[in-house]
Amino acid sequence: MGVIVTVLFLIAVFFCLYTYLLFPLLLHWRARRRSDVSGGPTLAGGTATHDRAISVSIVVAAHNEAHNLPGKIASLDALDYPTELLECLFVSDGSSDKTVQLLTEACADRPRWQLHHYETAAGKPTALNLGVAQASGDIIVFMDARQSVAPAAVRALVARLADPGIGAVSGELVLHDDLGEEASNVGLYWRYEKWIRDNESRLFSTTGATGALYAIRRSDYSPLPADTLLDDFDTPVSLLGKGKRTVLEPGAQIFDQAEADSAQEFRRKVRTLAGNFQSFARYPWLFDPRRNPVWWQFLSHKVCRLLVPYAMIVALLASLLGDTAFLRFMLICQLGFYGLGLLGFLGMRNKITNVIKIFLQLNAAAVVGAWQSLLGRRAVRWKTS
Numbered sequence: 551m552g553v554i555v556t557v558l559f560l561i562a563v564f565f566c567l568y569t570y571l572l573f574p575l576l577l578h579w580r581a582r583r584r585s586d587v588s589g590g591p592t593l594a595g596g597t598a599t600h601d602r603a604i605s606v607s608i609v610v611a612a613h614n615e616a617h618n619l620p621g622k623i624a625s626l627d628a629l630d631y632p633t634e635l636l637e638c639l640f641v642s643d644g645s646s647d648k649t650v651q652l653l654t655e656a657c658a659d660r661p662r663w664q665l666h667h668y669e670t671a672a673g674k675p676t677a678l679n680l681g682v683a684q685a686s687g688d689i690i691v692f693m694d695a696r697q698s699v700a701p702a703a704v705r706a707l708v709a710r711l712a713d714p715g716i717g718a719v720s721g722e723l724v725l726h727d728d729l730g731e732e733a734s735n736v737g738l739y740w741r742y743e744k745w746i747r748d749n750e751s752r753l754f755s756t757t758g759a760t761g762a763l764y765a766i767r768r769s770d771y772s773p774l775p776a777d778t779l780l781d782d783f784d785t786p787v788s789l790l791g792k793g794k795r796t797v798l799e800p801g802a803q804i805f806d807q808a809e810a811d812s813a814q815e816f817r818r819k820v821r822t823l824a825g826n827f828q829s830f831a832r833y834p835w836l837f838d839p840r841r842n843p844v845w846w847q848f849l850s851h852k853v854c855r856l857l858v859p860y861a862m863i864v865a866l867l868a869s870l871l872g873d874t875a876f877l878r879f880m881l882i883c884q885l886g887f888y889g890l891g892l893l894g895f896l897g898m899r900n901k902i903t904n905v906i907k908i909f910l911q912l913n914a915a916a917v918v919g920a921w922q923s924l925l926g927r928r929a930v931r932w933k934t935s
Contacts, residue, residue: 552874559868559877562861569858570909573850574746581752604708606631607687607768608638611677615695616648623656625698631705637662640695641681644671675774675781682771691765692781697723697806699763706801707765717770717794718786720747720756721763721802736808736815739908748798750847755795757836757848758783763804770794779825787833790844816915823919826852856920859913 608626612619626638640653642665650667657663666680682690689708693699703721710719722744725737750756761782772788774781786796830836830853837853839845869881887906894907 552872555868555872556874556877559865559872559880562865562868565854565861566858566865569850569854573854574742574749577746577749577753577847577850581749584753603635604689605635605687606637606689606691606704606708607682607685608636608691608693608704609678609681609685610638610640610693610695611643611674611681612640612645612649612653612695613643613671613674613677614645614647614649616645616652618696619649619652619656621698622693622695623652625700628701629699629704630701631708633662635687636704637664637685637687639663639681639684640665641677642667643673643677644669673776675778676776678781679773682768682773685768688768689765690768690771692761692763693804694762697762697804700803700805703763703802703804704765706799707763710797710799711765711767715793715795716797717789717792718759718764718766718796719802720751720759720782720786720796720798721765721804722798722800723760723762724803724805725808726805734808735904735908738904739912740808744798746851748800750844750851751796751798753847755790755844756798757787757790757796757844757852759786759796760798760804762806763802777828779821779828783825783829784832787829787836790842791833791835793843812911816911819912819915820919820922823856823916824923825919826856827920827923855912856916859917862913 610622615622629636638660640657640663642650642653645667650665653665653667657665664684666684678692689711691704691707699721707719707721710716723740725740747756747758758780759782761780764782764786766785766789770789770792771785774784778784790796835841836845836848842848866881866884869877869884872878872881888910890903891906891910894903895910
């Protein structure tokens with residue numbers, strides 16, 4: 551019995567270490583090795599000549615974004631792309647603040663800008679479908695209304711889509727984390743996540759895009775079901791099913807402020823992780839290594855993370871049930887780990903408690919997200935910004 555409990559403990563701990571440490575390191579090694587052999591992927595960001603002939607439609611779905619729109623409009627005006635080839639389509643999904651007024655005024659002064667508004671909010675997927683249906687550009691660039699975009703972003707996205715093997719190009723979300731401890735924690739986690747996505751992109755393809763900024767060919771767009779929770783996952787995955795890659799383009803930057811409200815950030819994580827379950831059900835071929843070219847990355851990055859909290863429970867129970875000195879020591883280590891996390895939640899500020907707090911928040915959100923998915927509590931909601 552003692553041997554079985556010890557083996558269970560070791561398997562559970564290894565699973566956690568693999569998911570958050572060993573997998574990213576192996577991924578980085580494989581991506582660097584591929585880059586060394588092939589010369590690495592060609593990164594855009596400079597001046598591209600072919601984009602002079604490619605029309606672009608920017609689709610922005612918005613719900614009560616009046617406080618963010620002035621900055622967004624200014625950044626769109628500053629885009630470094632031929633104006634005669636660039637149109638902007640705004641879809642107001644049941645906005646009840648001054649969103650419609652601001653966008654009506656903006657579109658009146660810009661002949662290639664359009665506003666579409668309907669009274670009853672139906673969710674972001676419905677708004678995106680409407681925007682794409684009205685678009686005329688060869689390339690669709692999806693943006694959120696909240697963030698400001700870098701002038702070179704559209705040009706960089708379009709340049710990467712010159713490769714016919716690339717189906718979607720994700721921009722790089724740059725988070726400012728100067729609004730306190732919680733924002734700093736979110737920024738730290740996002741840098742870790744972005745590093746993983748960059749390595750996935752260099753190896754072959756990511757399994758999702760940055761929802762705030764990504765681009766696809768209009769001919770590749772498939773209308774989203776109205777209840778879709780993660781358009782920035784489902785759209786790239788549908789293209790992956792056709793053999794097309796999704797890559798990260800560092801030259802296409804979009805800027806946001808990291809969430810400073812811990813409760814709001816937790817709800818965002820729950821919604822994202824619940825959306826993963828929805829997407830898994832819609833695309834079961836992702837679990838088939840014969841059909842999914844990024845099967846290893848998908849399982850390690852997306853699926854294993856959802857299982858880590860249960861591995862943590864197994865490790866703790868094994869330590870409690872074990873009667874060896876090793877397991878008793880491991881129990882003390884785990885209690886110390888959770889104790890440091892608790893101090894992080896109580897306001898102790900240092901790198902160790904912050905990292906543990908982020909880790910525990912993420913795994914708690916995975917459990918809540920799974921529970922909501924199991925109960926069918928998956929409503930399409932707009933994120934409060």
